[in-house]
Amino acid sequence: MNLTSYMPVRIISGTDCVKNNSDVFKSLGKKCLIVTGGSSAKKSGALSDVTSALDKCNIEYSVFDEITENPYTEDCRRAGECARNCGAEFIIGIGGGSPLDASKAVAIFATNAEMKHSDIYNMNYKNEPLPIVLVGTTSGTGSEVTGVSVLTNSDNGMKKSIGGVYARVSFCDYRYTCTMPYAVTVSTALDAFAHACESYFSSMSTDLSEIYAEKAFSLLAEGLEYLYSSKDIPDDRIREILNDASIYAGLCLNITGACFPHTVGYALTEDYGIPHGKACAAFIPDFIKICAENKPEKSQRMFDIMHTDKYSLCRMITELADINITVSAAQLEKYRTRWVDPVKNFSRTPGNFTSDTAVKLFEKFI
């Protein structure tokens, strides 16, 4: 068996896990910076649980709540400056993938004052980042358990990821996801499915990553079907299923990385404002068809686990993603120069997937 893997994150999951494990914060310092978005940390109840735990441990905190969706490198640099100015000894990220990814960059900027915002992509910083604690409020990115941080370059608006920055501790309590509206719930569930699916068929997949992916498939079969047929926000049981699925999907993604849907999906977010999960899911039916041709037995295994078939699965993903955009001829030309082979996530895709194949996928939106 190939069980090669690296998972340095201490995952603490379950209802009230922040409240029941406040001691975890004690070992990290006397002062911290909480990094979050505009409202989700408050709305979800996560912020008050975290601040109660910090109060109990006599840890002082400041809050930086200016992280937007698809977080900008310059906002992360500013938050890092804020962490330095307030003497933070560790960072707590609360929110969806955007604040969690941002926190990883903030932890680096905090200890490396000389870095400009775009230097983050070089990852050759001098000083070790501050320790990071993450508290997730969506069920999609798996950022809680990956070393990845996807950041939008403030200079050119393009999304690019960095790797190898892990949380010291991640708290996973599905109750914080219960305030997500239907559209965010769908998009994040599609992101989790994209992670499991891309990981499963990646040339980097291992026995361990496949076990995680298959667990995510079985959970997502029920979660996605609920969202598809009810068109309504889920009850607690489905919320918990979706949250567990996103963590399993994050665990396999962390071993393998993604395939082409994530890379080309970034373009739909940057140019058409499509949320990340739906943007990747726009290309998942193409991915499933390629995998069915190149890896028929493995594909059948996924369909069996999900109690579905290729046609029904692709239809469900397409309808949940619900992409209504028109790509102009000029935009298509732009995409011809965007990717230059070899692209890592293209090479990991089954079959012979190249930059030309990627551009052709956008023709369906003309």
Ligand code: NAP
């Ligand atoms: P998000 O961008 O963090 O949040 C989307 C929206 O949902 C925001 O308006 C947010 O509000 C709101 N929200 C979050 N939690 C909520 C809750 N419990 N109740 C009500 N509203 C809530 O969404 P995301 O899909 O989780 O993250 C997407 C980002 O993660 C993208 O930048 C993507 O590239 C990245 N990503 C990272 C990885 C990885 O491995 N690190 C993997 C895949 C994707 P606020 O503005 O108030 O926060």
Ligand code: FE
């Ligand atoms: Fe993703």
